Amino acid sequence: MxxxxxxxxxxxxxxxxxxxxxxxxxxxxxxxxxxxxxxxxxxxxxxxxxxxxxxxxxxxxxxxxxxxxxxxxxxxxxxxxxxxxxxxxxxxxxxxxxxxxxxxxxxxxxxxxxxxxxxxxxxxxxxxxxxxxxxxxxxxxxxxxLDPFQAGIMADFAKDQFGAAKVAVIYDNADDYSVGLAESFKAKAEANGQAVVAYEAGTASDVDFKAQLTNIAAQSPDVLYVAYYYGPAALIVSQAAEVGLNVPFLGCDGSNGIENVITDTALLENKFFYTDHFATDATTExxxxxxxxxxxxxxxxxxxxxxxxxxxxxxxxxxxxxxxxxxxxxxxxxxxxxxxxxxxxxxxxxxxxxxxxxxxxxxxxxxxxxxxxxxxxx
Amino acid sequence: MIVLRQLINGLHVGSIYALIALGYTMVYGIVKLINFAHGDIIMVGSYVAMVLMAQAGLPFWAAMAASMALCGILGVTMERVAYKPLRSLPRINSLITAIGVSLLLQNTSQLIFSPNPQPFPTAFKVPPVSIGGLDIGFITLFTIVVSVGLMLALQAFVRATKMGKAMRAVSEDMGAAQLMGINVNTTVSVTFAIGSVLAAIGAVLYSSAYPSIAPTMGSLPGLKAFIAAVLGGIGVLPGAMLGGFIMGVAESLTKGFISSQLADAVVYGILIVVLLVKPSGILGRRTNEKV
Amino acid sequence: MKKKLRSYILNTCAVAALYGLAMLLIGSGAVNNYYLGIMLSAGISIVMAVSLNLTTGLLGQLALGHAGFMGVGAYAAALLSIHIGVDAQYIFPLSLFFGGLVAAIFGLIIGIPALRLGGDYLAIITLGFGEILRVLIINLDFTGGARGLRGIPRVTDFTYVYIVVALVVAVMFALGRSRHGRAILSIREDPVAAEASGIPTTYYKIFAFTLASFFAGVAGGLYAHYIGVLNPKNFGFAKSIEYLVMVVLGGMGSITGAVGAATVLTVLPEALRQFSDYRMLVYSLLLIMMMLFRPTGLLGTREFSLTALADRLLRRKPQAPDFAALAGELPPAALTHRLGEPPAPGAPALLRATNLGIQFGGLKAVSGFDLALEQGEIVGLIGPNGAGKTTVFNLLTNVYLPTAGGIEMEGRNIVGLPTHAITQVGIARTFQNIRLFKNLSVLDNVKIAFHNQMQYTPLEGTLRLPRYWWEEKLADARAYQLLHVFDMEGLADKQARNLPYGQQRKLEIARALAANPKLLLLDEPAAGMNPTETQELLATIRRIRDTFGVAVLLIEHDMSLVMGLCERLVVLDYGQIIATGTPEEIKRDPKVIGAYLGQ
Missing domain, CATH: 3.40.50.2300 (Response regulator)
Structure with missing residues (x-):
């Protein structure tokens, strides 16, 4: 009471x-x-x-x-x-x-x-x-x-920078951001005449991408588009090295910060490219x-x-x-x-x-x- | 060649599931509790090792030992505070507290470490081992060897030692074990301690292989390991090992050769089929209720 | 009847008044969109919690994938609304029903294989189902995949939610207090005893689980049309756990408890908003504390009752139902058990077991067991401990499937019939280690065994149609009559667990008799009774035989009872019959003496 x-x-x-x-x-x-x-x-x-x-x-x-x-x-x-x-x-x-x-x-x-x-x-x-x-x-x-804008930039970048004829994509099929990027990238790459030789998905909170990366490596693409946030992206880059996939990686604005979570930053050197909203080194006041x-x-x-x-x-x-x-x-x-x-x-x-x-x-x-x-x- | 690669990928993931599943299966075998906080012990173990290595500069082995000790203490504390008072009540009550403990651990660590993923320091700078033209990462081999070794050691412990016998007795019949003079409380505590120490080892191996750690990192391997334990026959130590390997290999082969998107569906599908055919799991024993 | 009517009127008025009040507050703007939103979420949670309570609280099966059924219903209802091409507000009830139906079909598909097994298997299979469902939704095109399903007409309003909540709660109560509800409860209490009382347990498990899935599907439909966008991640393990927490905190099995806890747990996170980052920390601590300090939940297994509250407020004493008066209202013919027709000359024996046996691994627990029983006989089955006496009972009732031999009941082969069907054929039993429905009342313990003698369907029970009233009244009266045989009618309202040991044994016999058997198997009925009680029991068993015309086969160690009561004895040792005959013959049989003295 x-x-x-x-x-x-x-x-x-x-x-x-x-x-x-x-x-x-x-x-x-x-x-x-x-x-x-x-x-x-x-x-x-x-x-x-x-x-x-x-x-x-x-x-x-x-x-x-x-x-x-x-x-x-x-x-x-x-x-x-x-x-x-x-x-x-x-x-x-x-x-x-x-x-x-x-x-x-x-x-x-x-x-x-x-x-x-x-x-x-x-x-x-x-x-x-x-x-x-x-x-x-x-x-x-x-x-x-928007997804098509930044994913499209990367598809073009793959063509212009690396002359990539064969591209591969890895994405998280449980995350709409990732799915959107992957689909847009694929569409733009196909429009550019590039062959999408691998289109592999992971699911939410996956940490082991070696199975997908092994498949991707078997298709020997020229570049890999990683439609992931920085945490999983860091794992993907590290594991790609483990399975012997040695290609340039293309990322998205979600990749910003990858250098803070990857254990070996050497893997990113002139190897990992991503879209961002501003350039930290050469940009506005x-x-x-x-x-x-x-x-x-x-x-x-x-x-x-x-x-x-x-x-x-x-x-x-x-x-x-x-x-x-x-x-x-x-x-x-x-x-x-x-x-x-x-x-x-x-x-x-x-x-x-x-x-x-x-x-x-x-x-x-x-x-x-x-x-x-x-x-x-x- | 690709099949072999995918197989090794699968064994690697599987051995980690197995290690965690051992803890699940021991606890379930003895107190019939699905300890949903077990996955979060992996998270705690990883953060402890990370802080000690990255910030205190401790070597890998020392950090691992400290992490094991701390997780052991955490496991026992958890049992004493949150589960023991509910032991005489329906199991579902402990299940709910287990969920509460899980949320508590996750949210505490989120407040301390922020929800952002953090890198886990590289423990081994060892080049891959080449076996028959196949490069296998050192950590992969190490993980497989350690988990199989630990399973065998644990099996020997349960079979041969006095404490192991007490564990088996308590798991058969807690009341009768008590009457036979077995200290049930100590036995249960030791079980939680061992389970948690194994989880800590699993945590360090897991984080070394997947060096990005976050407060919610424990849920998924925890759930998968639990499924592995059930698949192999919950309460049976070699079953946990077998279940873990089957899950890992099935996942890896599905991703490699069927569809990377359906890996989870295949794994759970296997679980359901196995349970329908043999409800007690692959190596489980069917216990008949006495009428 | 009068009391029931009063309770109906009271509850209906309360439900209507609450609705009126809520609409008034919403209309006047005193309840703004924020509070309205919380009320709608709480309503949906209530439906989820109450339906999960059916599976977990009432049926006693742990389910970890309840949100999966919500998801199925949500997607099904939403897709129907989007694609049917009619303005959603006109077909919303249809969408809701469709959502429920599809969820129920999923429930059936999962329930049939999973519920055959006891223990945690339902938990694990439903958990797997929830995860597979998420993968499927993400990978299918028509569900919108990971992007979610958008553009669902937002037609869920307070009236719909309120009606669904009121209906679901009412159905739960109405069904819960029918023969079907009692069948479900009996499975939670003791599945073996439920089967032995004639309850088809597998059927009722699947029935309850499917019904719970249906309600979850309807809740999903409400949710989809409230929120407007569906996220496949939202129906996974974590969500199922949220609803499970509501059921446990409300008190397992308490419908009103589930309603209360669902409300509290929906409002609590809102109340904790100012804690921002610390919110989930506080929530998890509260959860642990509540479990530790109030492990039975808010209400335990009790129900909040408006009628009882009104009685308290008006200081009226709750009246115990007057069984004698009840019996007086009914025609006498309805009250007595049908005595079996006297057997025609040359008719097959009531029970005939031939060469019956069972092996466990290499061990022959019983072998070559032959027995013929006639109507109205009282036969004793005796033998040293471990001779296989209870195993014989288990074989006769198909708790164990015999590995050899046959059993015929009035000439009909009953080997392989499920236990509940054997009970229906006319064999009822008691158990060596008493198996009552401990948390149920004495009256309900008896009424559960009337299950197969009642006819009304779940729908009739829920709508309370005349057949429900008539049969329930008859069941009450007959239960009273049976309890009277054991001088227990005064205990009808007591929980079975609170009875003293001797009374529990007698209640078990009363329950077995309620199944209207032709043959009663009693497993050590006098165990734990003092000599006076044993003598009373002896007289009672005789009276039962004379009144109800049943044959009795009993296992007993108390020789005074066996010798005083049985007309014939069968002696078992090491699974085999070593002697049969009258008590006098058996007493002198050297083999029997040897078996007992251990030669």
């Missing part, structure tokens, strides 16, 4: 606090953050969050937007659609945020997008490459590449400053492309709110449409489909350092 009373008292207290909090923070602009911060895909969520948080911190230190401080409210969604929708609803209904950065993986993004389009809230993802995330949703934007401030804040250099796309997503959104002059949904969406701003990943504008029009950079490694190879404009 006493427990019950105590519980009731706590409940009342909790409700009271919830009621008081919004009042105390009246003069801030609230932005919602949706990302998996726990669970299997947490690494991508946290990578985006660190990029976003860095920008918001800098923004607030520089006086915020038109004098208002920006508060970002992050909710973890574990990579689960139901959780993502709950978190989205909470951001919109309870926290009354003006805009949202998220979601990180594609299917939660789709689920949230279906709802966001109904109220027109400005929302931008830093990492969902699925074409349909922004499709038919005038208020949903993204700061990352903005990118250089980003790397410096990221390292200062987190004690480590940017380790994922999502650090940068996250930063840019926040930047684009903040600029749009500034330009709109208020946080009215429609005004901010209109301002986002008209975006033209220099981000760490280059000059950002959006096309009709709300996808960024920006350059891609082909990178490789020399002396263990990321090294610029080629810039590809859209």
């Amino acid at each position: 006493r427990n019950r009373k105590l519980f009731a008292a706590l409940l009342v207290a909790a409700l009271a606090i919830t009621a008081l909090v919004p009042a105390a923070l009246a003069d801030t602009i609230k932005i919602g953050g949706l990302a998996p911060l726990t669970g299997e895909v947490a690494q991508y969520g946290i990578a985006v969050k660190e990029g976003v948080d860095l920008y918001i911190e800098q923004l607030n230190a520089a006086g915020g937007i038109n004098g208002d401080q920006v508060e970002i409210i992050w909710y973890d969604e574990k990579g689960d659609e139901t959780e993502a929708v709950n978190a989205y609803n909470r951001l919109v209904e309870e926290d009354k945020v003006s805009a949202i950065i998220g979601d990180v993986t594609s299917k939660p993004s789709l689920a949230v997008g279906d709802r966001a389009v109904e109220i027109g809230i400005p929302i931008i993802t830093a990492s969902s490459t699925n074409y349909f995330v922004t499709d038919g949703k005038p208020n949903y934007f993204r700061s990352c590449f 903005k990118a250089v400053a980003f790397i410096a401030s990221f390292t200062a804040k987190y004690g480590k250099a940017p380790y994922s492309a999502f650090n940068a796309t996250g930063y840019d997503a926040a930047l684009v959104l903040a600029e749009a709110i500034k330009n709109a002059g208020n946080t009215d949904y429609a005004a901010v969406v209109a301002a986002l449409k008209a975006t033209s701003v220099e981000g760490v990943t280059g000059k950002l504008t959006f096309d009709d489909h709300n996808d960024p029009i920006k350059s891609a950079f082909v990178m490789t490694f020399v002396g263990g350092k990321q090294t610029f190879v080629k810039q590809q404009n859209p």
Whole structure:
């Protein structure tokens, strides 16, 4: 009985606090953050969050937007659609945020997008490459590449750089990002007249790719397209050496950070090429400053492309709110449409489909350092 | 030649499954608990070894020994705190706590080490061994030899020592064993300790072969090893070994010659077929209930 | 009846009132989309937890792939809605049903082979199923593969979820308290005793599992049309475990417990949102703590009852049902067991075993066993420990399949018939080490054995059609009558496990009699009884024979009982008959004396 009373008292207290909090923070602009911060895909969520948080911190230190401080409210969604929708609803209904950065993986993004389009809230993802995330949703934007663009660049690169006539692909058939890249690469390579001699898949959380790589090696391709994030990509490169597959590897923007997880960086030297959003060695002031401030804040250099796309997503959104002059949904969406701003990943504008029009950079490694190879404009 | 390659690939993965499956099978044999946290001990073992090697600069063997010791202690603690109080209750209760422990370990390590994958230091800088024109990675050979060796040692331990006899007795009938003066608590603790130490060895070998470690890395090999244990006949030590090898080879051959996408489906398919034909697993014994 | 009616009205009103209140709050905007979303997720979780509770809590089979059936239902329902070409809101109930149906078919396909085996096999096979399903969905084209299935019309609203939850919970309760529900519970309690009481256990296992799969499929349909996009990864092992946790935390077997736990565990992660990164850590700690400190779950096997609550609030004492009055309402003919017709001259013996034997490996446990029993006989089967007496019982009831010889019941060969069919033919038994349905009431223990004498179908039981009422009433009255034979009618509401030893033995005999046998096999009925109780038992067994006209074959070590009761004795040693005859003859037989004195 006493427990019950105590519980009731706590409940009342909790409700009271919830009621008081919004009042105390009246003069801030609230932005919602949706990302998996726990669970299997947490690494991508946290990578985006660190990029976003860095920008918001800098923004607030520089006086915020038109004098208002920006508060970002992050909710973890574990990579689960139901959780993502709950978190989205909470951001919109309870926290009354003006805009949202998220979601990180594609299917939660789709689920949230279906709802966001109904109220027109400005929302931008830093990492969902699925074409349909922004499709038919005038208020949903993204700061990352689409699959066909970056995969196509690599198919062309294989032809131009290595004269590759025979290409091979390895991808994760449980991951839509990977599947999208692999399909786009294959389509472009075939259009280029290259033969796709091996098209091998792994499944979620695989760590042993030797069986697939043995098959690939047997087809003696000229290059191997690795449609994987940096963790598994590092394993693939190492295991390729074990099974005697000695060809150039082509990666994607998810490969950014591979040098931090591979045990032998020598395997990457002038051997592993990938698409990225900016070139760390020869690029804009903005990118250089980003790397410096990221390292200062987190004690480590940017380790994922999502650090940068996250930063840019926040930047684009903040600029749009500034330009709109208020946080009215429609005004901010209109301002986002008209975006033209220099981000760490280059000059950002959006096309009709709300996808960024920006350059891609082909990178490789020399002396263990990321090294610029080629810039590809859209 | 390719068949042989794929076979060796399969034996390598299989021997790691086998090593982990030994721990599963021992614990199941004795307390009839599917210890879902067993896979996460692999993760803990890997992180411990990684930190000791990469940050404290310890040599491989020292790091491995420390990791074994720590995992052993973790296993016993887990048993004492989370499973022992529930021993008299339906097994499903311990199953749920096992899941709780698994989540706890994963999330703790995510908070400490971040969810990002990290490289595992290279332990052996040894060139591949060439047998009959076939290059086999040193770690592959080493893993196969170590796991077979450990299985034999464990089998001898269970057959020949007093503690081994106590284990067999407890697994037959916990109550009767207690009446015969066997200290059931000690026996169960020793079982968990051995299982966890084996998992730590498995962890170090696994991470050396696949040097990218992350907080959720234990779930998949854990699940696969459990399946291997069931396939071979849960509770039977050579069964775990056989199950592990069959799984590894089946996976590798499916990926190599049928379809790399269907490897998991084939493995689970084999499991289901085996269970339908011989429910107690390949080497398992059928126990009849006395009416 | 009156009490039941009151409970119906009370519960229906509560369900309607809750719905009205919720719609009012949603309509007025007091419940915004956030809370509505949580309510919908909670509703879907409730359906999942309640249906898994059927498999794991009520049937007692561990299943680790329940989310797989949800996935099957989700994809099936979504694909139908997308491709049928009719506005989804008009055919939504059809989509839901279709999702359930496809899931049920999968359940049937998996259940038939997996459920023949006991133990953890269902767990492992369902686990494998969940994983194979994921691989299939990813590799098939029409499921959208790894990209997921998009563009599902979002037609799931509060009304649909509420109706489905109310229906599923109501079906669970209605079915649970029918003969079919009791059959399912008896399997959880003791599959061997259930078979021996005439329950076709394999059928009921598959029935329950398929029904649970159906509900999971419907929940999947609701989920698909709520979230709008399906992710193949979402129906794997981790998700199945989430639902299992709900069932265990609610209290295994408690329907209302599952409802409560599903709600709490859906709301809890939301309540923990502010912990952000620490959320799952807190969740896992709570999980471990709850298991350690409240291992039976929120409600144990109890159910929350609105009627009981109302009674408490109105300070009404719950009334024990008046069995005598109940019996008085029924025509006397309905109450008495059919006495067997007197056998026609030259008719085959009631039971005839010829040259019966079984080998375990090289060991001949029983061999060359011949026995003929006539209606109404009381025969004793005696012999030293390990002589194979219980094995004979196990052979007669096909718990073991004989390796030699034949068994005929009234001229009909019964070798190889499943145990429950043998019970139906007319052989019922008790067990040496009592096998009651311990967690069920004394009354239910007896009623379970009436299973085959009742006719109503699961549908009639669920809809509570007239035949249900009539047969249940009859069963109650007859159970009371049987308990009265053993002076146990006052204990009808007690849990069987709480009875003293002697009463448990008597209850087991009552249960065996309830199966309406022609032959009763009693395995050491007097074990553990004091001399007074044994004498009472002797009188009772005689009375049973006289009242019900059954033949009795009993194994007993208590010679006063054997000699005082049996008309004929069969002595077994080392699996073989060494003597037969009247008690007087047996007493003087040197071979018997030798066997007992160990010469």
